[in-house]
Amino acid sequence: MxxxxxxxxxxxxxxxxxxxxxxxxxxxxxxxxxxxxxxxxxxxxxxxxxxxxxxxxxxxxxxxxxGDLHMHLSGAVYAETFIHEAAAENLCADPVKLLLLPNIGTTKSIPPRPVCAEGTVPAANALTNQKLYDALIDSFSMRTFVPTSGTSGHDQFFATFPRFSGLSKHNLPEWLDEVATRAAAQNEQYLEIMHTPDVVPVARLAAGATLDPANPEPFYQYLLAHGIRDLAKQATDEMQSAMQARREREHCDTAQAQPACQVQIRMLYQVLRALPLPTVFAQSVMAYEMGTAAANDPNYVGLNYVQPEDTLASMSQYSAEMHLLQFLQSKYKTQPRHARLSLHAGELTLGLVPPDGLRFHIREAIEIAGAERIGHGDDVAYETDAPALLREMAAKHVSVEINLSSNDGILGIRGADHPLAIYRAAGVPFHLSTDDEGVSRIDLTNEYVRAVTDQHLTYSALKQSARASLEHSxxxxxxxxxxxxxxxxxxxxxxxxxxxxxxxxxxxxxxxxxxxxxxxxxxxxxxxxxxxxxxxxxxxxxxxxxxxxxxxxxxxxxxxxxxx
Structure with missing residues (x-):
């Protein structure tokens, strides 16, 4: 033609x-x-x-x-990296449950070897045992996974994260280097990466007072008076050190600079939405405090709520969380530098939750919490008055982060069942992203290929996606x-x-x-x-x-x- x-x-x-x-x-x-x-x-x-x-x-x-604006750091790293790091850290592996565990001690040999609990083995064994190596990769990712009765892609996907969560945060520079190197090889310029700083001290702080969701001001003042800013400063410093170490790994600002140095990285505080509501709120306050520090340290530029939307906690707390974010937006949005808000909303489909659970997540994220971007947005057609919501998103320039492979693997949404076509028809800005490229065993190029073959995007539409990714960064x-x-x-x-x-x-x-x-x-x-x-x-x-x-x-x- x-x-x-x-x-x-x-x-x-x-x-x-x-x-x-x-x-x-x-x-x-x-x-x-x-x-x-x-x-x-x-x-x-x-x-x-x-x-x-x-x-x-x-x-x-x-x-x-x-850019790739929807990427979880731990989910973006490939399983092979985790196995090698586990071996270097003297961790142990459960060969039946296929997860990493701390050792119960180390030998006095040089180099030291881990002493593992009964029924577990040194993670380093996987480097000489191909069967264990393959089994751990399959356990840490969607590789070879086939849904069976009682175990869906959704179940496997979210079960991967606790299996490799025992790795040390000291690996952050290597993880940042890995994703930046992969991005540079695909002609990407920018990554906005979600990461959760240590949540334990935040939870401890939140446990010291009572949160009234209808009146969060006293609890907010309690957090400010009892060290939330100190925790924010500590997390900011840790990421600054990791960023600097990443640049050293890549020999940036030297004659041996790697292509990955050209990839600019910013971070989003990844709030765990399924924790008790006071802890969710405390994490959010910490994220906003880190965002206001961006004038001196630009690493953290925003926040996002994560964990499956269909859990009992996520579903029952959702509206309360949106109103708490509305409260925090009123506190911080007037500041010259403030944390920006992108929210996982509508990562649901019919059957996963009752129909009533599909009718309000995207709308509340935008109209109550004030989200500037929506992650996934798969259930938009089920929202109350979906055409009006789509018009609102287009008018407000609220963009949608499209994750084709994870939508397929987690929810079985693909091809004509995916809402990308109606977002585009409504003029809602969109940008392709990876979500968890390590767990899904993909990269961003794969998503662009899939956009052409599954979603029938033209070359012009691919350019629109790339432009929108920077416009909405x-x-x-x-x-x-x-x-x-x-x-x-x-x-x-x-x-x-x-x-x-x-x-x-x-x-x-x-x-x-x-x-x-x-x-x-x-x-x-x-x-x-x-x-x-x-x-x-x-x-x-x-x-x-x-x-x-x-x-x-x-x-x-x-x-x-x-x-x-």
Whole structure:
């Protein structure tokens, strides 16, 4: 099909979808820059490879993806790393339950060896026992998992985390390095990573007073008076040390700097929502306190609530938690630097909970708690007055974090059953993300391939996802774009690059000095050009199978923060 005709047909289909959904949002295609001849030719290459996942993989590995805004650090690390770290830490493994355990002592030998409880073995045994090694990988991930009666993908997915939770927090630099290295290899620029600091001292503090959800002010003042800021400072310092150690591992700021140094990382405080409500609130206060410290330490930029939404605690406390977040938003949102809010909401499906449980999570996250982004949002069609909610999300520019593989593995939502199509039809901004790439055994490129094959996204839609990931990031500063989610004109007279070799002019430099976000957005546009030039330099017969090294090489060693 001739490319302009294809676009016209797609516009007509989207208009039809808006009528069906009862929505009147702006056509998402109208929010993208005009399609250049270069982009149109690359889009044709993608269409030629659409029915070949290997060809798409080869083409899209080097595709500039912007950022991954929905990633849990412990779930992003591959099981192989955990096994090697467990061996180095002299941990033990239960060969039946397939989980890691602390030792009960160590030998006096050099090097020392763990003494393990009866029925368990040194975790290091897995490095010489392939059967144990494979079994632990399968236990720590979705690899080889097949649902059986009584054990669903949901059960296996969430059961993986306690099995490797015994590892030391001293491994944080290695974990950060692993995810950054993987991101750099796929032409990602930015990661927003969820992580839970030590929750034990927070829980102890919360146990010292009584929380009245209808009047949280006294409990809030109790937390401030009894050391919550000290705990926040300690957690912030620990992450700052881990970040510095990660950069040392990658030899950043030296002649031997690794490509991972180019990947900017920010953290979200991961609040455990299924704990008792006072502890949930105390974690949230700590997260906001860490966010206000961002002027001096920008590592923590926001918070998110995690753990399965379908547990008894999560379901029964959900509305109370949203109102407590509303209270905290009123306390902190007026500060120049404050923690931003993204929430797991609607990671549910019919049958997992009663129908009444599907009708309010996304709406309350937005309208009560004030969430700027929604993680998953799988049950949006079951929400009360779903068309109105979709219109509200589009009007407020509340974006949705789309996790195709985990939605399939956990909830069995895939293909036409996935709500991505109605989000797009309603003009709700979206961005592809990984969720837990280590547990799911995927990477972000896999999600882009899946978006093409399962969700029928075009090349233009993939670019929209990448742009939206930076537009809706919690990076500090103004957007490069003059209007939210309309990627047609830049602000402040800072023009887009015309060639992959362009460097920003003086007006852009002024903007970039006050905006990490705008700098990353400008760099993304430059990478799009480099990718498209490289793709078209390959013979058309390859249909996306050409080497990705050229596109990545065009930006290798170039840190966007060094653009001027």
């Amino acid at each position: 001739h490319f302009p005709s294809y676009l016209l047909l797609r516009r007509a289909l989207l208009a039809t979808a808006l009528v069906v959904a009862g929505c009147t949002a702006t056509d998402p295609l109208a929010q993208a820059p005009a399609v250049s001849a270069r982009e149109a030719r690359v889009a044709q290459r993608l269409e030629a490879a659409r029915n070949s996942p290997p060809a798409l993989r080869a083409m899209l590995t080097a595709f500039p993806k912007g 919690f990076l500090h500063g103004d957007s490069l774009w003059s209007a939210p989610d309309r990627f047609t004109a830049t602000r402040s007279g800072c023009p887009l690059p015309a060639r992959s070799t362009d460097v920003p002019g003086s007006t852009c430099q002024t903007l970039f000095h006050s905006s990490d976000k705008a700098l990353q957005q400008w760099e993304l546009e430059r990478r799009f050009i480099a990718f498209e030039e490289s793709t078209l330099a390959q013979p058309a017969a390859y249909n996306g199978l050409a080497s990705t090294s050229r596109a990545q090489g065009s930006q290798s060693g170039r840190n966007p923060s060094e653009a001027f």
